[in-house]
Amino acid sequence: MLKPTYINPYGFALSAVCLTVSFPIFADTDINVLNNLEVKRQDISVPLANDFYEGADIEQYWYSEKLDGIRAFWNGEQLFTRTGKPIIAPEWFTQGLPKEKLDGELWAGRGHFSQVQRTVLDQKPDEDDWKNIQYMAFDLVESGTYDQRYQHLQRIVSRSNNQYLALVKQSPIDSTAFLYQNLQSVETKMGEGIMLRKIKSHYQGGRTDDLLKLKSFQDDEATVIGYKPGKGKNLNRTGSLYVEWKDGKRFYIGSGLTNELRNTPPALGEKVTFRFNGYTRSGLPRFARFIHVRSESL
CATH class of the missing domain: 3.30.470.30 (DNA ligase/mRNA capping enzyme)
Known part of the structure; x- marks a missing residue:
């Protein structure tokens, strides 16, 4: 089996090993100081909506x-x-x-x-x-x-x-x-x-x-694992984000990317929120379009 390769907008390949070691590692306990008071991450359980x-x-x-x-x-x-x-x-x-x-x-x-x-x-x-x-x-x-x-x-x-x-x-x-x-x-x-x-x-x-x-549309999150080079007016910029969704399904998201994001796309490993309308026969999101980068802190 070939080792997966991730292509970035700068024209060189990053191996899966590079992708792994490039992620920052955060401690489980995030401590902030506010008004001389230590405030630690808390265990919180809030109601979450179903469709x-x-x-x-x-x-x-x-x-x-x-x-x-x-x-x-x-x-x-x-x-x-x-x-x-x-x-x-x-x-x-x-x-x-x-x-x-x-x-x-x-x-x-x-x-x-x-x-x-x-x-x-x-x-x-x-x-x-x-x-x-x-x-x-x-x-x-x-x-x-x-x-x-x-x-x-x-x-x-x-x-x-x-x-x-x-x-x-x-x-x-x-x-x-x-x-x-x-x-x-x-x-x-x-x-x-x-x-x-x-x-x-x-x-x-x-x-x-x-x-x-x-909602009249659906939305979800996926992880950026690569980029597809742009063409035409997007030459030398990011054309699409290559993302991995649930169950390991992968696809490209190009719609919704601003010029700024095409010049400086979300980093490998970041989660992005996308919007779509139903599913294809193969179970992939139909008409997927980028909405925003979703912070892990949320």
Whole structure:
């Protein structure tokens, strides 16, 4: 069997051995210092959505817009990503946040995920960039059903004097047609989709049908393992990313790459988020298009 070779835009080959040793190695415990306090990575388990399916009893759910930001867990003292990595936010951003544990999204508006990712994962917070971000709370980590938690969350947000804390509005669903009409409205405004939360569900971590996501497209992540040289106007630049998906499936992603990314593509081993519409007969994503680099810290 031939050893796999990875081609980069600079015209020389990298062996699989080179690829392996070029990866940085991180310690399991990531310790940051904030206001003279050591903040360690925490074990956090948040609810994760399954895809919406036909036949779901929509009368048991409320819906809200799916925000294209970074999931953030507030433990009453510190913000963390959903993987438990501390988020180093300016003190004025978190000042006045409640002592209760919140689940929400750091968001800068539709289409600004890259800006949020760059800002939130910066170990030295940029004061100006953080002013463009809000913490959009959609759940409260406590006992009780979701409708009970949401009522309590409404009171918490309304009493807060933190201008960067906001509530994600939840609304009942009249019908499946109503749901898809709202999906179309959200996507027309460049929103990502819709989230559905089961009203009588309790807060629990992991994949669950208590939380569903509805989009007219699908998205997933793949690992960059090589590059395809460009042609024509992209001569001497990256034409496509060669990626490895689940079950070892490999394919190229060229659509969605900006000129900047073609000049300086994501590094080998980085994960990228891509969007697609269904599958080919061989089970590969159809019409795959690049969205953004996905940080391992998330």
